[in-house]
Amino acid sequence: MNSNSSSLVVTASIYALLVLIWATTPLAIVWSIAEYHPMWVLIIRYFGACIIALAILAVIRNPLPFDKISLKSYVAGSLNLIGAQLFIYLAANYLTSGLMALLFGFSPLIAGLIGHVILKTHKLVALQWFGMVVAVSGLVFVFADSADSKVNPIGVVLMLISMVSYISSIFWVKQINAPLKPMSQATGSLLVSAVGSLFLIPFIWQSFPTALPSSQAMFGFLFTMILSSIVAMLCYFWLIKRLAASTVSLSNVMTPIIALVLGATLNHEHISTYTFVGVAIVMFGIVLYFWKEWKVQYFSG
Template identity: 80%
Template sequence: MSSHSSPLVVTTSIYVLLVLVWATTPLAIVWSVEEVHPMWVLLIRYFGASIIALFILKVRNDPLPFDQISLKSYVAGSLNLIGAQLFIYLAANYLTSGLMALLFGFSPLVAGLIGHVILKTQRLAWLQWLGMAVAVLGLVYVFADSADSKVNPIGIGLMFISIVSYISSIFWVKQINAPLNPMSQATGSLVVSALASLGLLPFIWQHVPTQIPGTHTIVGFVFTMTMSSIVAMLCYFWLIKRLNASTVSLTNVMTPIIALILGALLNHEHISMNAVFGIAVVMFGIVMYFWKEWILMYKAKHMR
C-alpha cells in the first residue's frame, strides 16, 4: 500500500464508522427507553458521557478553559445535546428508529432555509428549493400512510423542534467562534448538558429506575453513552477538518436508509410499501438539494 493510499483508507474507515454510528443511534435510543423513562436515560447518558470525555481530555492533556467566551460556547454547544436530544428521546415513544433518522435527514435543508430566510448568509438555488419541496411532499406521503406505519404527528413535531435546536446550536457556536479544540468544546458542552439535565429531576423523580433493565435497554444505554456521544463526535470533528462539508453531508442521505434496514432487521419495525415509496421520494429530494454542491465539489477537485 502506497503512502498516499494509507490516509485515504483511514479517512474512509472513519467516514464509514461515523455513518454506522449515526445510523444505529436512533435504534439505540428506541431500545434505551423501552424500560426506563426517556428523561432518566438522557440524564444517565450525559453524566456517563461527561465522565468519559473528561477522562479522555485528561489523558490527551487538553485544556478545558472556563473563561467567558468558552463558557458561552459550551452553552451554545449544549443546545445541540440536551436541547436537541431531549426532544429526540421524547419522539422515540411515537416513531420508529428508521423514521427518526429520516426526519433528522432534513437538518441540512432546515439549516439552508434558516441561512437563506433569517440569517441572510446563504442563497438557495432553484434546484435546492425544488429538492426541499420534493422532500416535504415525500414526508407528507409517509404521514398520510400513518394508518399502516408508526407515524405520529406528535413525534414529527418533536423531531423538528430537535432539528431547529441542533441547527441553532451550530450557528451559535460558529458565531461565538471560541478558540477551543474540538475535544474541549465537546467536553464542556457535555458537562453543561449533564448539569442542565439535573433540572429534570423534580419532574421525573417518581419514574426513577428501581431494577436492572433488560439487554436491549442496557445495550442502548452503553451505545449512546460511548459511541453516539464520544466516538461519533470525534469522527465528525476529524472529518470536517479534512473533507469538504458537502462530502460530510452525504451522511444525511446514507444514514436514514441504513437506519431503516437496521430497524427492520433488529427491531422488527414494519414499514409499508406506501411508506417506502414516500421515504424514497424524501431521499430523492435531499439528493436534489445537495446535487449542485456535489457537482461543484467534483469540478473543483478535478481542476486541481
C-alpha cells in the same frame, strides 16, 4: 501500500464508522428507553459521557478553559445536547427509529432555510428550493399510511423542535467562534448539558429506575453514551478537518436508509409501501438539494 492509500483507507473507515453510528443511534435510543423514563436515560447518559470525555481530555492533555467566551460556547453547544437530544428522546415514544432518522435527514435543508430567510448568510438556488419541495412531498407518502407506519404527529413536531435546536446550536457556536479544541468544546457542552439535565429530576423523580435493565436496553444505553456521544463526535470533527462539507453531507442520504433497514431487521419495524416510496422521494429531494455543491466538488474540472 503508500501513505496516500493508507490515509484514504483510514478516512474511508472513519467515515463509514460515523455513518453506521448515526444510523444506529435512533434504534439504540428506542431500545434504551423501552424500560425506563426517557429523561432518566438521558441524564445518566450525559453524566456517563462526561466522565469518559474528561478522561479522554486528561489522556490527550487538552485544556478545558472556563473563561467567559468558552463558557458561552459551551452553553451554545449544549443546545444541541440538552435541547435537541431531549426532544429526540421524547419523540422515540411516538416514532420508529427509521422514521426518526428520516426526519433528522431534513436538518441540512432546515439549516439552509434558516440561513437564507433569517440569517441571510447564503442564498438558496432554484434547484435547492425544488429539492426541498420534493423531500417534503416524500413525507406525504410516509404520512399516507400513518396507522401502519406508526407516524404520530406529536413525534414529528418533537423531531422538528429537535432539529431547530440542533441547527441553532451550530450557528451559535460558529458565531461565538471560541478558540477551543473540538474535544474541549464537546466536553464543556456535555458538562453544561449534564448540569442542566438535573433540573428535570423534580419532574421525573417518581420514575426513578429501581431495577436493572434488560441486555437490549443496556446495549442501547451504552451505545448512545459511548459511541453516539463520544466516538461519533470525534469521528465527525476529525472528518470535518480533512473533508469538504459536501462530502460529509453525503451521510444525510445514507443514514436514513441504513436506519430504516436496521429498524426493520433488528426491531421488527414495519416498512409499508407508502413509507418505502416516501423515503425514496425524500432521498431524491436531498440529493437535488446538495447536487450543485456535489457537482462543483466531484464533477467540475
